[in-house]
Amino acid sequence: MNLLGLVVEYNPFHNGHKYHLEKSKELTNATHTVAIMSGSFLQRGEPALFDKYTRAEMAVKNGVDLVIELPTLYACQSAEIFSHGAITTLNSLNCVNSVCFGSEEGSVYILKTIAEILVxxxxxxxxxxxxxxxxxxxxxxxxxxxxxxxxxxxxxxxxxxxxxxxxxNSSNNILGIEYIKSLTKLNSSIKPYTITRIASEYNSTDIESNICSATAIRNSLRDDDNLQLIKNVVPLHTFNEIDNKINNNFNPVFDYMFYDLLSSMIIRDYENLTNYFEINEGIENKIHSNVFTSKNLDELINSTKSKRYTMTKIKRTLNNILLGITKEDVIKVKDIDKVPYVRILAFNNKGREIIKKIKTSSDIEIITKFSKISHIDNPLFDTLIKYDLKASNMYNLIYYKNNRNLLKGPMDYYLSPIYIP
Structure with a gap:
């Protein structure tokens, strides 16, 4: 088995992801692929468009063999913490041969040289x-x-x-450098590769060809009531999944939908805001003051950002408040050299082979059903898992808004990994 690792968000899986997946397999001669995917909330402090199981299913139907959830404490933080969590998860499987990521630079040698100096x-x-x-x-x-x-x-x-x-200064180069830094720190045997991003800039907001950024797709789904606009920029499996979800009243989720929850938390927890990660230098006072005069999330972000605090940093900070992510808990996990568990979201027959390989190569806990988690006397396990559960619960308050009869409680206890024959 030649196992390729990927670090992804797939929000949603589009033609650019398909290109990256196929080229990564070709470049590394991989026989099997495992993707470490963010769950309910993402690296820029935003909720995912659709639930993690749906996005994982899209990935497997489009050629990924196994999708594992990136723990929430890593998934919605800065590039350094996000990358370390993802690479540590891959490394903890003890059977991954390579990792391939997209970059603006396209030269892994340049990124590796920079990363090694920094480490x-x-x-x-x-x-x-x-x-x-x-x-x-x-x-x-x-x-x-x-x-x-x-x-x-x-x-x-x-x-x-x-x-x-x-x-x-380029977004994907920054992530790539951080991936390699983590591989170096872990003394990992995983070999890094990179593929040059094509056709569309990372933050481009326009749909101009059959490959565009996920940002453009998300904007189209948010601003236009016409699903056909994205049909040419996503694989058919993705389009069908999105169409099916919307037809069943599971609409795309956007950050502005959490504003009422967030603003009440800011007011309620004002005296404790400094406990949350990224809250420092008095920014809690500015957030608290601005929440009273801001009609929506965009106004709160724009009134709080500054030269020191970019829009993305503010969004991550607010997301930490929403999920109750504390400085203490991030400090506990940000430099670990092994994760205590992996959560399986979706797999195919090759994915089943990877799971068997993980079981023989590593002693890591493999979670398929949340309700069957064995008791583990490990504070690190408890710290990580509680945020996965909390993030899903917060997300589902919005995601199941039109399907409250289907919301049984904490859905992580009711949902199982999706198997695609």
Whole structure:
């Protein structure tokens, strides 16, 4: 078995994902694939369009063999924490041969060179970085300049300073560097590969060809009452699943739908907001003040963002409040070298083979049915699993709004992984 690992959100699975999956298999000569997928809430502090089981089913029907949920504490945090959680999950399976991710750069050698400098922090690099910081230069710029100086002085890469800055400022390059940093820290045998993203920029909001960004698809589903607009940019399996869900009154979920819940939590928990992850430097006061005058989530975000706090950072911060994610719990899990469990969301026959391989290669707990979790005397297990359950419960309050008769309680206890023959 040559097992390829993928780190995904599939929100939703579109033609660009299909291209990446097929090219990744080709590049790595993989015989089997496992995807680590975010569950109910995603890396930019947003809810998923559709529930995790539906998105996992889309993935398997489109060629992934096994989909495992990325624990919530990692899934909706910054690139560093998100990437470490995903790579640690892959590494914990003890049978993954490679990981392949999309990037704007397309050269794994360039990304790996940068990542290894950042992890190993050679003395000359650290000294140069300190000197730039002492000059009052902001950390991201100082780090970029120090990297350039170190790379140039050691003839490591043929890159201009502008090119290096472009690499460091591109969304998927950032994730790729963090994936490789985590592989390095874990001393993992998993080999990294990358594929250049094609046809559409990560944050493009336009549908202009048969491949576009997930952002454009989500915007289309939010703003237009016409599902046909996305038909040419998603595989048929994805289109059919979305069509089926909407016809059964399971509509796409968007962050603005949680505003009433969020605003009441901000007001109720004002004195305790500083306990939540990413709440620091008095931003809790600004959030609390602005929530009274903001008519909706967009107004709250726009009135709170600043040069120091980007829109995405604010969204993640608010999401941490919504899910009650504390600084204490993130600190517990952000640097671990092995996850205590994996949750199976969907699989096919090859996926079943991967599960058997995991059982023989690793002692990790494999969760198929939530109700059958064996008692584990492990505080780390408890910390991670409680947020998975909480995130699903919060998500389903909105997702099942038109189908309350189907909401039996905490749905993680009632739903099983989806098997696709």
């Amino acid at each position: 190993k922090e050679p003395p000359k690099f650290k000294t140069t970085l300190k000197n730039f910081l002492d000059e009052g230069i902001l950390f991201p710029v100082a780090r970029s300049k120090a990297l350039y100086e170190y790379i140039k002085n050691n003839n490591l890469l043929d890159l201009s300073e502008d090119k290096l800055q472009s690499v460091l």
